[in-house]
Amino acid sequence: QQQVKQSPQSLIVQKGGISIINCAYENTAFDYFPWYQQFPGKGPALLIAIRPDVSEKKEGRFTISFNKSAKQFSLHIMDSQPGDSATYFCAARQAGTALIFGKGTTLSVSS
Amino acid sequence: NAGVTQTPKFRVLKTGQSMTLLCAQDMNHEYMYWYRQDPGMGLRLIHYSVGEGTTAKGEVPDGYNVSRLKKQNFLLGLESAAPSQTSVYFCASVLGGGREAFFGQGTRLTVV
Numbered sequence: 325q326q327q328v329k330q331s332p333q334s335l336i337v338q339k340g341g342i343s344i345i346n347c348a349y350e351n352t353a354f355d356y357f358p359w360y361q362q363f364p365g366k367g368p369a370l371l372i373a374i375r376p377d378v379s380e381k382k383e384g385r386f387t388i389s390f391n392k393s394a395k396q397f398s399l400h401i402m403d404s405q406p407g408d409s410a411t412y413f414c415a416a417r418q419a420g421t422a423l424i425f426g427k428g429t430t431l432s433v434s435s
Numbered sequence: 436n437a438g439v440t441q442t443p444k445f446r447v448l449k450t451g452q453s454m455t456l457l458c459a460q461d462m463n464h465e466y467m468y469w470y471r472q473d474p475g476m477g478l479r480l481i482h483y484s485v486g487e488g489t490t491a492k493g494e495v496p497d498g499y500n501v502s503r504l505k506k507q508n509f510l511l512g513l514e515s516a517a518p519s520q521t522s523v524y525f526c527a528s529v530l531g532g533g534r535e536a537f538f539g540q541g542t543r544l545t546v547v
Contacts, residue, residue, distance in 0.1 A: 367527075
């Protein structure tokens, strides 16, 4: 049973456009929801994270929207740039355990 | 400050051989994790540790063993490698009570 479901699997966006990646979860004990960015040949790196008592968090061009009742959260990348082309993973964690990741979304930003 | 260091970076094994992957962190983190990454499957948790001397199973533990004898090291062992264990393995660490997981650069393992 997949605990964190991520969509779409791949995404192509034009430069300057908005990239949107969605995730859904079932475990209501999750208390931390990060997004990680991974470039080829590198390990994932934290991009932005949110806790369930907040509905939105923004850092620069990156925004997380969180819907606790729907058990969904999403990543919005505004003004997408070619340098944003990477694989993005949503994740969730229950206190005292490990991060559980979605299957990832490969984003390509065309110039 | 090296962060999280994985050794080796690449390895080719024959079916049935054994090996140990080493993860070392110098940030005094309590939690350490081992994941495997396969195309289209994301990062799947193999085993994790919430402190020195403790380990727990993740989503895909079969065929792997781990040990956390020292706080800074988390070892992943393959006793009898199988082609299905061909993957990229990532180690990560988290400060206890903190949130951000820091990842190593990965180990690319091929079992032939």
